[in-house]
Amino acid sequence: MPKGFYALITGQCVSALADNALLLLVIALLQLQGYPAFWIPLLKLFFTVSYVLFGPWVGSLADTWSKHRLLQQANALKLFACLGLLAGIHPLVAFALTGLGAAVYSPAKYGWITEMVETDQLLKANGWLEVTTVCAILLGVMLGGLLVSNHWLSLGWVQTSVDWIDIGNPLSASMAVICLMYGLSALMTLGVPSSNKRYASTQWDIPHIWRNFCEDQRQLWRDPLGFVSLSITTLFWGVSACMQLLVLAWAQSMLQLSLSQATYLQACTAIGVVAGAIAAGRWVPLKNATAVLGAGVAMGVLLPLMLFIKEWNFALALTLLLGGLGGFLVVPMNALLQARGALLLSAGRSISVQNTCENVSILLMLGVYSFLIYIECSLSTVVMGLAAVVALGAGCLMVKHARDNSAPFKSSASDSR
Numbered sequence: 001m002p003k004g005f006y007a008l009i010t011g012q013c014v015s016a017l018a019d020n021a022l023l024l025l026v027i028a029l030l031q032l033q034g035y036p037a038f039w040i041p042l043l044k045l046f047f048t049v050s051y052v053l054f055g056p057w058v059g060s061l062a063d064t065w066s067k068h069r070l071l072q073q074a075n076a077l078k079l080f081a082c083l084g085l086l087a088g089i090h091p092l093v094a095f096a097l098t099g100l101g102a103a104v105y106s107p108a109k110y111g112w113i114t115e116m117v118e119t120d121q122l123l124k125a126n127g128w129l130e131v132t133t134v135c136a137i138l139l140g141v142m143l144g145g146l147l148v149s150n151h152w153l154s155l156g157w158v159q160t161s162v163d164w165i166d167i168g169n170p171l172s173a174s175m176a177v178i179c180l181m182y183g184l185s186a187l188m189t190l191g192v193p194s195s196n197k198r199y200a201s202t203q204w205d206i207p208h209i210w211r212n213f214c215e216d217q218r219q220l221w222r223d224p225l226g227f228v229s230l231s232i233t234t235l236f237w238g239v240s241a242c243m244q245l246l247v248l249a250w251a252q253s254m255l256q257l258s259l260s261q262a263t264y265l266q267a268c269t270a271i272g273v274v275a276g277a278i279a280a281g282r283w284v285p286l287k288n289a290t291a292v293l294g295a296g297v298a299m300g301v302l303l304p305l306m307l308f309i310k311e312w313n314f315a316l317a318l319t320l321l322l323g324g325l326g327g328f329l330v331v332p333m334n335a336l337l338q339a340r341g342a343l344l345l346s347a348g349r350s351i352s353v354q355n356t357c358e359n360v361s362i363l364l365m366l367g368v369y370s371f372l373i374y375i376e377c378s379l380s381t382v383v384m385g386l387a388a389v390v391a392l393g394a395g396c397l398m399v400k401h402a403r404d405n406s407a408p409f410k411s412s413a414s415d416s417r
Contacts, residue, residue: 059352272323
């Protein structure tokens, strides 16, 4: 791996860990402030909307500016958002600013890797990214669960810190911990060197940026392998955003667990994703990436089992299995999409297209999920709907890929560097 790769991996792991812990803190804050349940999915909506609104710009920004500097600036923006939460701004606004930082961070991170890592190592690099990201989710939900737990909040030094900060918020000490993590992540990215990859200068006016972005979308969607990989990652992340909240609701309503205890089910899902990502990185060559599409169908088939599980130990096994299938599916698809994107477009622009599509899916899925919660739709209906979307979506993509299999993967992606 190139110099600075592990500094990048470590820094993004800490940043993602803070993001996921912050989500639990903001959920707890909304509950403390008496907001109804349908406000909780809106947190993810507000976090995600920046990826969509600024998608046409952040890819060009990552290609034009130094990517390692953008990583530091994105963490600084997240730190500012968390400090704003401490200062008393609305939780949705603070989490939206965190999402803007994440939207800037993503194309800089993936673009740097696409430029610095050889094509035959790209799937392995993506395996590292997914493993560390999911480990961050695993540790983040556990840390968030700890930071909102009664045990943590009752510690003497935590109560002293809350009194010292004196803003009338019992979670202020927990938020200060998240601020320190964002600062630490920014320091870690100092070890990430410049890729020295330069692209043609960009015109920043809205018509020009929008026209180029639409053309990038057309190129990637018209490519047969680009279509399959972009479709499956778009579907996967939309469903995963709902599943993150659905697992919490399932654990509290059907398994009778507290919010803090429910985070361990999310952690178990994350462990499964890590195992699946490692397996995919080891056993799936990039030229055979589409062979993993069956894992998406299997996820949809297994998902309704949630409705029949009442014991926590069986719940752990199911979430572990679903996570494993998800990791095995998404790592090859991400690597394939990045290889095709680098060949057809550029590192930053292709990641911008991917992020925008995936986060439009997240917005739509979370919007539907929030509406279903608002109208008090049953948990079983939500689960069965998600299962059908996953199984049918992955199945249709398998059929399409079999029909237009005349566009094999071109290893010449490295020639475009």
